[in-house]
Amino acid sequence: MPGRKSAACEAAERDADLKFCEWIEARWQTTGLAFGTRGWAYVCENEGFIAKGEFAAFEAWLGRVRKEGLLNPDAVADDDARRAEHGEFVDEDDPEDYAAEALDRANAWLSIYSPVSIWEGLSTYVEVLVEKVDLKVLFGRVCSRYRVPLTNGKGSSDINSRRRMLQRYRAHAEAGRNLVLLYFGDHDPAGLDIARVIKSNLLECANIRDVNFDPSPIMVVRLGLTVDQIGALDLPWINNLQTGSKRNLSDPRHPDHRKPYVQNYIATHGSRKVEANALARNPAAAQELIERAINQYIPRYWPAFHADRLARHREAAHEAFAALIARTVGGAP
Known part of the structure; x- marks a missing residue:
């Protein structure tokens, strides 16, 4: 059929997609920074992978490769406002492992015990x-x-x-x-x-x-x-003043164009x-x-x-927890 890509062309494009995805995942894992689609566009533009005029196409590409399973979806920041809550979590069926994890979590909580505010002593x-x-x-x-x-x-x-x-x-x-x-x-x-x-x-x-x-x-x-x-x-x-509504503040037809804060900005910085x-x-x-x-x-x-002034409080919390466990195991009231 006219215009249809050859199998070799499609394979080459998929290979290129995979390599680009691998680079993004490596960058994310190295830095620990999962940006939104716009943030990743700036990162890739700075690396010379895309040009400023290609941001929209790149953001669409990020969506596609996540949907196709080529890119780890966690490499792109969540929109927390749309995240589901209250879903069920099922533990592994191993009581000993679960108890060990519970002890680790308890020790972790004790290590962040903070009965004194960090703002104490600040003006x-x-x-x-x-x-x-x-x-x-x-x-x-x-x-x-x-x-x-x-x-x-x-x-x-x-x-x-x-x-x-x-x-x-x-x-x-x-x-x-x-x-x-x-x-x-x-x-x-x-x-x-x-x-x-x-x-x-x-x-x-x-x-x-x-x-x-x-x-x-x-x-x-x-x-x-x-x-x-x-x-x-x-x-x-x-080089534009396009807003979230996709309308340009530098356009005289925009309802806010003649407002002082817009005019002052354009006079000082131009339409950019x-x-x-x-x-x-x-x-x-x-x-x-x-x-x-x-x-x-x-x-x-x-x-x-x-952290230094909290140290004694955290040590006391660990000691109190150990005493609680000892009383529980020993059957003491």
């Missing part, structure tokens, strides 16, 4: 808000080390996300701490206007019955992306933008960037200091 409470799942992947290890809550806002985040954030901030305000929210998002009109929008979104939830907290004291700090970061990390510009996902090109630099920002409020030595 400022910090959270990080990002707009892309790839930034959660990039920043997660650093935020975990400092116990800094990391939220993916996805524009105007849902009410319960804001509610829980305000509850955390209220507790630290009551403890007398200063309040800081670090924001990292795209370099585009909305991304640069975000500080005003974030505060407005939080104020909308101030009167929820189990919140009742005025977020005005929260200092919103826009951490990035900045023009300096874009230049220093050689991040690629996209940089997506925050582009940081996936350089994970080490991204992690150093967020750590430096956190270190403005939490010293770099603080996680180790906190």
Whole structure:
């Protein structure tokens, strides 16, 4: 039939797909970073495998090779909002192995016993808000080390996300701490206007019955992306201002085109933008960037200091557990 690929051509394409998938899996396993489809596009563009104009085709290819079983699906980040919950888990039918695993899990829990807050002794409470799942992947290890809550806002985040954030901030305000929210998002009109929008979104939830907290004291700090970061990390510009609705803010017919924040952006930066996902090109630099920002409020030595002050509590927990097991085995009340 005209236009049909030969068997040799199809085999060559499949072999190329497999090799590309093997590279992605090796990169994922080496770094431990499973990006979303857009993040992987930036990684592969940085390696010279694809061009900027091929992002959409590459993201479609990622979907196809996962469906065909060529790529480990876990190499691509989950959309947690769509993940199923409450499914059944069936254990292996070996009581001795199960008991051994239970003991290992108990020891692991005892080793993270934390009756003292990491914020004890600090004057400022910090959270990080990002707009892309790839930034959660990039920043997660650093935020975990400092116990800094990391939220993916996805524009105007849902009410319960804001509610829980305000509850955390209220507790630290009551403890007398200063309040800081670090924001990292795209370099585009909305991304640069975000500080005003974030505060407005939080104020909308101030009167929820189990919140009742005025977020005005929260200092919103826009951490990035900045023009300096874009230049220093050689991040690629996209020559349009297309939004999630696929409409272009630089088009006079767009309903937001004449708004001051859009006009100010175009006058300063032109009709172009940089997506925050582009940081996936350089994970080490991204992690150093967020750590430096956190270190403005939490010293770099603080996680180790906190682990040292928890050591005696964790040792006591292990001793209490051992005594409990001894009483149980010995039949003591």
